[in-house]
Amino acid sequence: xxxxxxxxxxxxxxxxxxxxxxxxxxxxxxxxxxxxxxxxxxxxxxxxxxxxxxxxxxxxxxxxxxxxxxxxxxxxxxxxxxxxxxxxxxxxxxxxxxxxxxxxxxxxxxxxxxxxxxxxxxxxxxxxxxx
Numbered sequence: 001x002x003x004x005x006x007x008x009x010x011x012x013x014x015x016x017x018x019x020x021x022x023x024x025x026x027x028x029x030x031x032x033x034x035x036x037x038x039x040x041x042x043x044x045x046x047x048x049x050x051x052x053x054x055x056x057x058x059x060x061x062x063x064x065x066x067x068x069x070x071x072x073x074x075x076x077x078x079x080x081x082x083x084x085x086x087x088x089x090x091x092x093x094x095x096x097x098x099x100x101x102x103x104x105x106x107x108x109x110x111x112x113x114x115x116x117x118x119x120x121x122x123x124x125x126x127x128x129x130x131x
Contacts, residue, residue: 034059038077057117082111100128
């Protein structure tokens, strides 16, 4: 629970910074509330910024925004390293809690950053059959 709160604070700080920096998509797009967390032993110390970046990229995906605030989405990161991410999405469906597939992303010639966050968010939403 502590890590979720820390990530939410980081996400809020990142969103506030981007809003002040003049990012128009942040100001006009309604944000879905997405919980983002790493499983125990899933993230290395110092990886909170990557978790916040993944959460930010996911909540700004057009297919997530289109579903609105009614979608209770959770990003679960199973493994988070500078060159590798394994994660899945969970949501509340009409028939109970649902889970998408675990998706692995590996990077040979780069490390995690904003471009990779967007790539991972797109890959997770494409691999998951959201309602």
